[in-house]
Amino acid sequence: MTETATGAALLEVRGLSKTFSEKRGWPVPKTVAVRALDGVSFDVARGEALGIVGESGCGKSTVARACLRLITPDAGSVRFDGIDVAAASASALRTLRQRLQIVFQDPASALDPRQRIADALGESIKVHGIARGKAVMDSVLRLLDEVGLPPSAARRFPHEFSGGQRQRIGIARALALGPDLVFADEPVSALDVSVQAQILVLLDELRHRRRLAFVFISHDLGVVRHFCQRVAVMYLGRVVEEGPVPAIFEEPLHPYTRLLKASSPIPDPSRAVALDLQEGEPPSPVDPPSGCHFHPRCPYVMAQCKTVAPALQEVAPRRRVACHLFPAPAT
């Protein structure tokens, strides 16, 4: 149960920042800066699932892309098993990518509609030299079995599968190269509840059996509470709270985490969601509020919140919060 006992983290992210520039407006477009990530730091241990939660535009998907070097961060470092991902040479990156994989929300868009499943799964096995000849098909069948699909699936095309089965194929493809860490970007958001539960159970089995680590990106707090051991809550490019799942869900500290939890619908009419009649739009990452980004929506706002951005600091063992209400205990 204590997956993090080994100490050294598998993935170590420090001070990751990324600003996109975007042209907006008409008829004369203006270049605006979108601060997608602003000093994001976290660790993931082997065999551990870290949930990253937050709403649209908080930067949670950008985290995955920056860690995989699909985009280049402006600042900060990503170390995977001690190797600096940003500095890795082309050949080192090739090895790294076998060990770091990604699963998307919509696997259909990531599969070639004219490629049979056997070829889709076999391709990377061949390219990376994991197996050759007949052994490739054996690997494909083993993968299909591991994700709960029949051998007959190998000969079929992506459109012949339902959403849940396609997600199983997406997972099989991520597993093909034997990764240590999988970034799962909203992997169950497009699925019906009954199928979503099947995929969550499958991912949890894989985590245990293969000692896989996950960075599990989701907007659904219920799913994160169920699947993850630790969670980082993001708001407009910053981590505002981070720690073990049971503690954060039982007693969220940051006012934004509390709002998220109170807004998440529960199937129990006696505990209906806090319907929020407050007006206004959530601020956008193009022009985030000064100080603590959450201050315009925060019920506990103080003078300093408008000018000083609170640092993410440890307030209890393994629990970090970025909020002026919770100063770090004096040591």
Place this chain on the structure above:
Amino acid sequence: MNVAAAARAGAAEASAAAPLVVEGLTTSIRIDRRWFDAVRDVSFAVQQRETLALVGESGCGKSLTALSVMGLLPAGVGRISAGRITVDGVDMTAASEASAQAMRGDRIGMIFQEPMTSLNPVLTVGFQIAESLIEHHGMSGRQARQRALELMELVRIPAAAQRIDAYAHQFSGGMRQRVMIAIALACAPKVLIADEPTTALDVTIQAQVLALLADLQQREGLAVLLITHNLGVVASVADRVIVMYGGDVVESADVDAFFARPTHPYSEALLAAMPRVDRSAAALAPIPGQVPTLPELPAGCRFQSRCPLRVDRCAERPPLMALAGSPGHSVRCWVRAP
């Protein structure tokens, strides 16, 4: 079947004055030149200020039921093959296309999941709100614009006066859904059909939009038919709930009774498969298999192929039976409601 027929007759009588009454609705859709019943014998009534939630997974028939009520089934692909739909006393199933068109947007308002696809990107939001007032109520352009501004304020769009000439892309998702609500409410409808109105929104925005809808419903006396897959949303805003599976109503109850005693094996399984934010990681119980496609659906009980309680009798279609000890609660199951 007698029980069901009696229950239906009773419901119809009690709800004669309800703004929305659906009786024995069967909707068929065409797949490869064959017609399949995608909604089978669905009956319900929605009273003023009441929210009825239709719940289920993809393909259960909940959205087709809504499209049938609105008279928006795609011609040649979908048709109402039996039943009657009464909106504010008018029989929609007997109405001509012209009078159905007159009802839509006037006495029935509609909001959909993705407001961006329902809003016209090249017209200002103010014009789109005013449009139905000019069309249905014969208002002048100036009157309609004034009313559009009031509606934007009613749905709490900040700085409405400055944003009335803005375009949909200049609004966030939550604000766009508010624009859709303003359009739906423009002609003061009696019935509001909301098909997954908050599914595309972030949770904190979802809470705002649900609060707004609940508030407007009480003020305007709306009968709301809410289509959703989210049982958490149902618990928060609905008064009554109907669970659908494979085109059948499998359970129908007051919301408190439903969550206190979910009785159909499918309802129970849905709740057990849902990860909850208020509970620590209890083992999830996934429902085995997939939702069958229409041509694959079994005769008899639609859920039998995935049901842990299956008995031989399930090959025969169970009627919707009243559940003893739980008034207004009915279940379509031989095992659970014998």
